[in-house]
Amino acid sequence: MVDVTVVGSGPNGLVAAVIAARAGLSVRVLEAAPTIGGGVRTAELTLPGFRHDVCSAVHPAGLASPVFRKLGLFDGPHAPEWIVPEASYAHPLPGGRAGIAWRDLDRTVEGLGADGPSWRRLIAPLLARQRGVVDFTGGQLLRVPRDPVAALRFGLRALEQGSGAWNTRFSGDVAPALFTGVAAHAAGGMPSLATAGAALLLAMHAHGVGWGFPKGGSQAIADALAAELIERGGEIVTDSPVDALDAVTADSRAVLLDTSPDLLLTADLPPGYERALRRYRYGSGVAKVDFALMEPVPWANPAVAFAPTVHIGGSRREMAAAENAVARGLQPGINPRVAGGGAPRHPYVLVTQPSVVDPTRAPAGMQVLWAYTHVPAGSTLDATEVVTAAIERFAPGFRDVVLASAASSAAEIGAHNRNYVGGDIYAGELSFLQLVKRPVVSTAPWRTPVEGVYLCSSATPPGPAVHGMNGWWAAKLALRERFGIV
Incomplete structure (x- = not known):
């Protein structure tokens, strides 16, 4: 019998595993692939010597992650070397023009000409309350925000850029293109609240802590988490697909799933929860x-x-x-x-x-x-x-x-990767409804009706991105409910 089994070795699964191991529990991670990492893997995909990221390559939320900071991914003994570029992202336009989102907000504003002051008014108030914005967007929406001012500023800007009013702020074409390019990370129709919210958060990080790259590739994030897990006595077993939930629940006091919700459908579920999962929508x-x-x-x-x-x-x-x-x-x-x-x-x-x-x-x-x-x-x-x-x-x-x-x-x-249903790397459509209902409407959506089983993937709040928050929330809930560890 193992205390905790984690299914999937993506960043959320590994974060959950490390948190459990730090609490003194025995931990086993099962990974279907031959290598760990899930969405943060690096391999030679074209020619020898060329190291490509298999899925996620840029990590706009990485350096802002409070969980990564708590777990020593920036300064701990296993921390990768993070590279923070001078320019977070660029958006070329016809005629040799381009918008550049420099980490320096003033430099970005200067480059946007007449629309520079409007860009500042869009982003600077969020930068002034970065911690509040990260807290508001880093959990689930059904809670009172700790920083109501940050939540209000974020919400009003999301309503503007996520509606038909999105063209009222700018007069030229470079600034709106620069914003829309980052909004399209969320892969959805435009304008929408979900894409606007994603753009605001990522643009804020671009001018704040920056969009960090771990030296050597995304695999460095998984390797760092795995190193601590093993150092604390945890076990990682690769080439171990889990096709049915009962294959892991029988010998585990708690199970955390860094998978799509579909694995839960192999269990005996209450009708209402099963219907909710079957209504859960995957994106493009x-x-x-x-x-x-x-x-x-x-x-x-x-x-x-x-x-x-x-x-x-x-x-x-x-x-x-x-x-x-x-x-x-x-x-x-x-x-x-x-x-x-x-x-x-x-x-x-x-x-x-x-x-x-x-x-x-x-x-x-x-x-x-x-x-x-x-x-x-x-x-x-x-x-x-x-x-x-x-x-x-x-x-x-x-x-x-x-x-x-x-x-x-x-x-x-x-x-x-069976968690990327139909090639959806976000483990579920990104819409306002599915940010509230991810995968169900609940104040603790990481908990499932199967005793001792918790969902910790991007199919839970706060949604996709390499930040580990999903794993953090699920693991803390499991530790409290299953082991009495606060």
């Missing part, structure tokens, strides 16, 4: 392409080369049209003529070029490039040409610097 998928480059990307605007993260998609109007098309079930190059509009001419593409700040990721003088575009769930699209063309639009000659590439369709991503 991603089609990913990794590139090995012989030299840096030849961006038309040289300033874009300073940013490890680049959002491609053109204007706010173009990106909204692309994301709304995907929400209707369309994808680049497919269904060009259907009622209600065709497939996006210029799809949204999220790009990271980590080699601009971390030369360990590729051979000297060369670079790795990570990119994905949103597609309908279960899509089999090979996005290599779609992504290449999108980058070429703002970096003419990009094709000429590509040495090799590796593509993963949404269907393949979902097959490789």
Whole structure:
């Protein structure tokens, strides 16, 4: 009999495991894949010497995570080396123009010209109450915020940028594109409260603690957590898929699931809870392409080369049209003529070029490039040409610097990791409703009706991102209820 079994070794599962081990409990982690990490893994996907992040590559919420700080991921004995770029993200536009979200807010404001003061008024009040904003967004919504002023400032801005009023703040096209590019991280129709909320939080971090990169790749986060777990007597077993819940409940006093809610459907559930899980909606998928480059990307605007993260998609109007098309079930190059509009001419593409700040990721003088575009769930699209063309639009000659590439369709991503249903890397659609109901409406949504079983994945509050908060909340609840540890 083990005290705690954690199913899944993603960042939330490993955080939960470390918290249990720190409490003096015996802990076992079961991972279906041959390697640990879940969404934070790094591997040579194209050519030897080119280290690509398998899923998550940039971590806007990482350095702001109170859990990562508590667990010593910034200064502990196993902490990875974090690189904080001067430019958090960039957004190229036609004509060689670009918006750059420098970590320095003043520098960003200066670069946005007439819309600079409006950008400041959007972000600066949140920066002034960063801790309150992180607390408000880092739990579940059904609670009284500890900092009501921070919650009010955040909420009013989300209502503005998540509604038809989103174009009233800016007069030009660079600032709204810069904001919309980060909003599209949330993979949903626009404008919406969910995408606006994501953009506000991530943009605040961009001008605050910064968008950090662990040196050597995302795997360093998983390796650091695993090292402490093993040091404290915990066990990690790879190549151990769990297909039914009863396979782990019989010999564990508590079970924490860093998985999609679907695993719970293998148990005998109360009818109401089962209906809620079956109504739980998964979002659009991603089609990913990794590139090995012989030299840096030849961006038309040289300033874009300073940013490890680049959002491609053109204007706010173009990106909204692309994301709304995907929400209707369309994808680049497919269904060009259907009622209600065709497939996006210029799809949204999220790009990271980590080699601009971390030369360990590729051979000297060369670079790795990570990119994905949103597609309908279960899509089999090979996005290599779609992504290449999108980058070429703002970096003419990009094709000429590509040495090799590796593509993963949404269907393949979902097959490789069963938690990414249909290629949905967020473990559930990101909508306002599903931020409240994730996966059920509850003041303790991490608890399940199965005795001793808790859900700690991105399918619980506060939702996706590499911050470990889901694992923290679930583990603290389990320790209190199952072991009397406060």
